[in-house]
Amino acid sequence: MEAAQTIAWGVLGLFLLLGCIVFIHELGHFIACRMLGIQVLEFAVGMGPTACQWQSKKTATIFKICWLPIGGYVKPLSTSEEVFKNLKPDEQKAVASQCIDKAGSARQWIMYFMGPAFNFLLTFFIFFILAFNPRPEILPLIQPIEDKPLAMAGFEVGDQLMSVAGEPTPTMTRAVQSLIPHIGSEFNVVVLRAESEVMLTVDLRDAVLERETNILDLLGLRASSIEVAPTPPITIAEAVGHGVSETAFFTQLTLSTIGNLFTGSVATDNLGSAITIGDNAGEALQVGWISFAILTAVLSINIGILNLLPIRPLDGGHLLFLSVEILIRRPLPEAIHRYSLYVGFALIACFMLLSVSNDIYYYLIA
Numbered sequence: 010m011e012a013a014q015t016i017a018w019g020v021l022g023l024f025l026l027l028g029c030i031v032f033i034h035e036l037g038h039f040i041a042c043r044m045l046g047i048q049v050l051e052f053a054v055g056m057g058p059t060a061c062q063w064q065s066k067k068t069a070t071i072f073k074i075c076w077l078p079i080g081g082y083v084k085p086l087s088t089s090e091e092v093f094k095n096l097k098p099d100e101q102k103a104v105a106s107q108c109i110d111k112a113g114s115a116r117q118w119i120m121y122f123m124g125p126a127f128n129f130l131l132t133f134f135i136f137f138i139l140a141f142n143p144r145p146e147i148l149p150l151i152q153p154i155e156d157k158p159l160a161m162a163g164f165e166v167g168d169q170l171m172s173v174a175g176e177p178t179p180t181m182t183r184a185v186q187s188l189i190p191h192i193g194s195e196f197n198v199v200v201l202r203a204e205s206e207v208m209l210t211v212d213l214r215d216a217v218l219e220r221e222t223n224i225l226d227l228l229g230l231r232a233s234s235i236e237v238a239p240t241p242p243i244t245i246a247e248a249v250g251h252g253v254s255e256t257a258f259f260t261q262l263t264l265s266t267i268g269n270l271f272t273g274s275v276a277t278d279n280l281g282s283a284i285t286i287g288d289n290a291g292e293a294l295q296v297g298w299i300s301f302a303i304l305t306a307v308l309s310i311n312i313g314i315l316n317l318l319p320i321r322p323l324d325g326g327h328l329l330f331l332s333v334e335i336l337i338r339r340p341l342p343e344a345i346h347r348y349s350l351y352v353g354f355a356l357i358a359c360f361m362l363l364s365v366s367n368d369i370y371y372y373l374i375a
Contacts, residue, residue: 015291022290022301023283024078028054030128030309031081034316037127038083041120043068048086048107056080079283085109085120114340118331121324128313129256135306137252143240144299146180150233151200157229162211167233168200176258180238186258188228190265192216193274218269219276220371259310267314282364284372321346321353 032054042049049068055075062073075081086093087110093101105111109120149170153160170178173187174196188211195212216227225231243251269275286308293301317325326349334340 018291019287023287037123041123140248149184152233154229
């Protein structure tokens with residue numbers, strides 16, 4: 010019964026989480042098309058068989074919800090579409106300006122960029138709202154564990170971690186989050202000890218964050234006491250600043266994690282598929298809406314950044330090729346587009362295979 014409930018929460022969380030993020034991402038593409046005068050044939054949230062659909066009488070766009078919550082798409086009109094080819098010559102001439110392949114590189118660039126941009130906007134909006142509903146957080150009062158990195162750096166019981174490599178750490182949660190990007194490196198921290206600030210050097214050059222690693226055990230970090238951090242009333246301007254700073258922080262955290270995957274400081278077994286996402290989403294749902302909102306914000310940033318990677322068919326791949334075309338003022342050869350797609354699909358397939366195999370091992374074997 011418990012396993013069935015866990016699976017049910019995971020499926021529900023997966024659909025809500027990815028459904029929201031994918032919808033916002035594709036909404037960015039859709040709004041850009043509408044602003045730029047590009048006709049949209051289909052707007053789909055999810056992949057695979059269609060669960061339900063309806064067609065706008067005003068724009069003739071078909072809106073779909075599909076059964077597999079692992080992606081989505083906006084399908085703009087192009088001269089290669091059958092719906093365009095079936096038009097009469099005079100009708101084709103009339104709607105040619107609404108085709109994506111006739112829009113020009115600059116307008117296409119904006120269309121592809123708006124999807125990831127809306128992911129960042131979603132993260133900002135969530136943290137802006139959460140600024141008015143702060144969770145109780147404890148102060149980062151440290152109790153180092155003997156022979157672990159923090160103890161070896163000189164931490165003493167009761168030290169309050171003030172900053173990590175210049176990043177303020179007002180709560181224990183932020184302290185741990187700020188330490189993660191520096192796994193595999195040596196860096197300075199500032200602690201408050203007996204009302205005086207002391208700088209320490211933490212050496213994590215030999216540390217490796219694996220999937221089953223408890224980050225607190227890896228660092229040798231425990232809370233020396235439970236003192237709740239103050240949560241004073243916040244203004245709208247401060248909430249905007251909070252939204253911007255949190256979005257910037259998790260952008261930096263995501264980029265650092267991607268970099269650490271290549272250096273080996275973060276093991277590749279941390280990569281997970283929809284199974285891991287559903288598991289985390291189900292747990293967050295059970296904890297409460299704030300936890301689920303934070304997970305949505307963080308994953309939205311991850312998806313936004315991943316979509317900006319210069320790999321076709323991702324948005325970043327299109328942006329790279331369009332940027333080149335804008336600079337050289339002519340289209341790139343069709344062969345380059347074709348072979349870049351082959352390489353891109355191969356890389357994405359390898360990534361998905363690794364992620365799924367990690368989850369199969371973690372959830373079914375280990």
